[in-house]
Amino acid sequence: MTSQFPQHFLRDDDLTHAQQADVLRLAIELKAARGLADPVARHPRRPLDGPRTAALLFDKPSTRTRLSFSVGVAELGGFPLVIDASTSQLGRGEPVADTARVLSRQVALITWRTFAQADLEAMAAASSVPVVNALTDLLHPCQILADLQTVAEHRPGGVDGLPGTVFAYVGDGNNNMANSYLLGGAVAGMHVVVGTPETHLPDPGVLEDARRAAQATGGSVTVVHDAAQAVAGADVVATDTWVSMGQESEAASRETPFVPFSVTPHLMAGAKPGAGVLHCLPAYRGKEVDASYLDGPGSWVWDEAENRLHAQKALLVALLEARETA
Secondary structure: OOOOOOOOOHHHHHHHHHHHHHHHHHHHHHHOOOOOOOOOHHHHOOOOOOOOOOEEEEEEOOOHHOOOOOOOHHHHHOOOEEEEEEHHOHHHHOOOHHHHHHHHHHOEEEEEEOOOOOHHHHHHHHHOEEEEEEEEOOOOOOHHHHHHHHHHHOOOOHHHHOOOOEEEOOOOOOHHHHEEEEEEEHHHHEEEEEEOOOOOOOHHHHHHHHHHHHHOOOOOEEEEEHHHHOOOOEEEEEEOOOOOOOOHHHHHHHHHHHHHHHHOOOHHOOOOOOOEEEEOOOOEEEOOOOOHHHHOOOOOHHHHHHHHHHHHHHHHHHHHHHHHOO
């Protein structure tokens, strides 16, 4: 791995372009090894052998994140300790820093799926072991690593082919997926275009950080308010649910502005031939995406869901091995 790997992974741009590429290459290697017959060769990197324990904290419901981190920790030789934060002292108001100090003395790493990015940063500031962002309201960086791995697997050039790729995201621009696509895509050197209504813009601070990252990698970030303009010439088109966790009561009013941004055959006609479609799931067929782009033979969505496992394993290997050699 590239030297000076960060201690924590809280934001997409915690990794440099080279570090991100290293993680993605390792993810592809680990995925390929998992299919080998020899049990030793199947899991070549086991930094959690012992087993050492990984604390997996969840403030929000989860399927793919819980599954992929639990399986990944086990395959790296460790014990995944899943903690429902709402039933812990953390959920009763114990200071985040106090929880971090207690966990750090007993576990090898911490992942947290929570609400406020500031709480995650407070956890990392007080932790002596790596802390990983398993999702916050602001960012979802592990999902973007999986998405980038998926694009690399489907596009010419693999990981080296990511720079210059035209990546369009359409839908709610004011959510964690849009923010992380901007940051992570810019770090990868992609040309990221977010198509969203003017009422649902990405976080301005994230957008500015993404622009700085893009300047360093030769990529670009653009926000437009027309879906056809967003996907024009795109190599990849991504979307997400219009109703994120905690917004269910607003479903009827939230859906209306996003209808023109639905991924349909008509919209996809403006993308490049063979353009892939990504969706982090759960998906609502017939709303943000036509069912054919989830269930059809050209869907990249199921590779994307599986790659959460491989990308996160690679990330954990990088974090843990860097700590051991520091």
